[in-house]
Amino acid sequence: MAAPREEAAPRRPFGKRLLTDPARLFQHNAWDHVEWSEEQEASARSKVEENSSQLLPQDKQEEYEVNARRYWDDFYQIHENGFFKDRHWLFTEFPELAPQGNTRQRKDSVLEFNSKEESSNEGLSSCENGHCSLETKAEDQLNLMKSTPESCREELAPQKCNELKGTDGDYPGSSASYRILEVGCGAGNTVFPILQTNNDPGLFVYCCDFSATAVDLVQNNAEYDSSRCFAFIHDLCNEQSPFPMPDESLDVVILIFVLSAIHPEKMQRVVTRLSRLLKAGGMILLRDYGRYDLAQLRFKKGQCLSDNFYVRGDGTRVYFFTQDELNDLFTTAGLEKMQNLVDRRLQVNRGKQMTMYRVWIQCKYCKPAAPQPQGNRETV
Known part of the structure; x- marks a missing residue:
């Protein structure tokens, strides 16, 4: 009589793979919420002190700031959409992005994307030029098509923004019941x-990027649907650069590995500006680099601009956050904390028997409802 067939262990959802037995290290491609020892923390701190001991001259720092757009354009021209892969973990970490009120469909979508994530995670040893995150490779770009007006492929000038919004308050996505904006959309991943x-x-998705090349990649993708999406070039740090939607019109703003690319002195203005776009109850969702991430530890002397702020070999820049820093940015902008956690992940390349420690911070901050005005009380 044949032995009963052993049932396969259930797949652990992304974010819940916990390494409880070190002997099982290479059984998965990644482990979540890995605890660091005091020695590991001290070693990471020492490496950061070493690689930040020599700062770039001020004139070089100014050059990287002035030419930031060109460096990102060059990055996307070189890599197009081949550097990043679609972020299939999105709906596990941020269920706010899944269909509203459709729990079954949301669950099915998460399971489907988790399956793809599991099968495509093997090549996570890439950490080129400090561009280390969940991204490694994208799927092949689909057939190209143009579906966005030419005026939207340039950074929106005030008069063009007014034309898009219309005189009666009409604007792209104005009839939608649920509006999402992704800032720093890259190739659309x-x-x-x-x-x-x-x-x-009722869903409408806006997406913008500093790089015209990145926005072109989104607009030229066969999946781009102008009836459901509006892609535009935007400089977050330029307060005179308008958005195509009015204040208090968005349900969700997404910042994924984006805020870290902005000069630290400009971050507060950016967050405050984005918070104005949110409806009462709207949320900013963030995932970004945390202090002592692998990418920070791999920088060499001479690449540091200021504390925890570096320039990569390709001219793009990156900052590494603490939870308190992000909390200060969001609460100063008038938002309330819903989530602020550190995800210390251990990525594994089973073929090469390599381990890589990643540190990301994930946040959700909500715009509170405006206080109701109190009526005048009658005096007796």
């Missing part, structure tokens, strides 16, 4: 999974 997964007819 967040936007397209949202559009593919969330078929809510």
